Structures are given as structure tokens and as C-alpha cells.
Amino acid sequence: MSFTQRGKLYPTVPSSVSSANFDVVLLHGLLRNICALTPPRTGWDSLPLNLDFSKDANIVRLKYFNDDVYSHANQASVDDATFNIYWQDISAAKVVLGGFGYRSAIGKLKNKCMDPPMEVKVKKMMREIQDQCRQLDFRAALAFRGHRLLKHAIGVPGVITQDFCGAICFMEPNCVSYNILESSDSPPITRCELNDATHFEHPDDLVSSPNST
Helix, strand or coil: CCHHHHHHHCCCCHHHCCHHHCCHHHHHHHHHHHCCCCCCCCCCCCCCCCCCCCHHHHHHHHHHHHHHHHHCCCCCCCCHHHHHHHHHHHHHHHHHHHCHHHHHHHHHHHHCCCCHHHHHHHHHHHHHCCCCCCCCCCCHHHCCCCEEECCCEEEEEEECCHHHHHHHHHHCCCCCEEEEEECCCCCCCEEEEEECCCCCCCHHHEEECCCEC
């Protein structure tokens, strides 16, 4: 058990201890040692078999993906196909553990911002620079559903909301427009693509592209 985990179990103010502050690794260790769980056939530290959806296996499955996808990841991002595979396995395990009644709430997590503090920081920065000279017009009337501006991308911030994408573009000095790319998933995964030009200067580069704006 790490120093941080021990601090969450035994805080200075004992009455403040809460399982809401426990990470996946700590929860896995507590459940494994206190609740007398039975290890899956593949053991405590390996991914359970695909057809093993027992309570024990799903707890181990979440711990495995926490380590493989997040804690010990070799890169900060994955492609959409890999993301969907991970999401299907992780969300299915959570639904089985939590119950079908949580399926809708768990499904909404797919498009949630992974870094809420950063989103708050961006909004704060937006307020601080709103009086500066730089002005960008992102009215809905200037958005082209089913189209995408090509050849001018300068950055791909990742999977974020459309409003957040506009905020990122505003803070990037060279950005003057952005593309929103939606996957065919349900609900769709929204990706942001920053551009250093608009269709006004390059009308031929605005091309038809399903699920894009």
C-alpha cells in the first residue's frame, strides 16, 4: 500500500474517510483481502477470460484496464478503434457490477471531459482574455454540417466538446477555425481539429465529409 493510499484509509480526521476517494487499485486490494474474493482462472493480475463475467473477474478486469490503459500506458492517446474496444470491455464490467440501472449513467461517461480541472482553467483564461483584441466568430450560421476544411490542420486537442474546442482555438494564436469530427458510435465520440485558415480564403478545401462540421 502506498503512502497516498494509506492516507486515504487513515486520514488525520478519521471521520473524513470515504470510499469515494479510493482509487481502483486501493478498492481492488481491499475487496480482494477483506471480502474473501475468489481469484479468476487467470489470477489476480491478468486479464480474465472473455466469457468470465463473475463479480470477481470484473473487479480484476477494471484493475487490469486501470493499469494497462491509464497508469502504465506508453502513450497519452489511442485511436478511435482501440478506444471503442477498451470502452466496450470497461463499461460492460461496470454495468455488470453496478447493475443494469446504471447503464445510462455509465454510457454518458464515454463523452465526458477527462480533465475537468483543465476545462475550468480554460474557461477562466477565456474570461481573463475576453477584453483583448483577438476576435473569432463561431456562430452556428458559419458552421457547415457534413463538411470539413482540409489541408490546414495545426493541432488535434483530442476528444472534447464543441464549445471546449472553440475555446482551445481561441487561445491558440494561429487558429482561426476548427473541425468537429464525430464517430458513428452511439453516443458519438467528438474529436476537435484546429485550423489556421477558413473556407473564405480556401473554398476549394471545404469538402464533403459525413459526421463532420
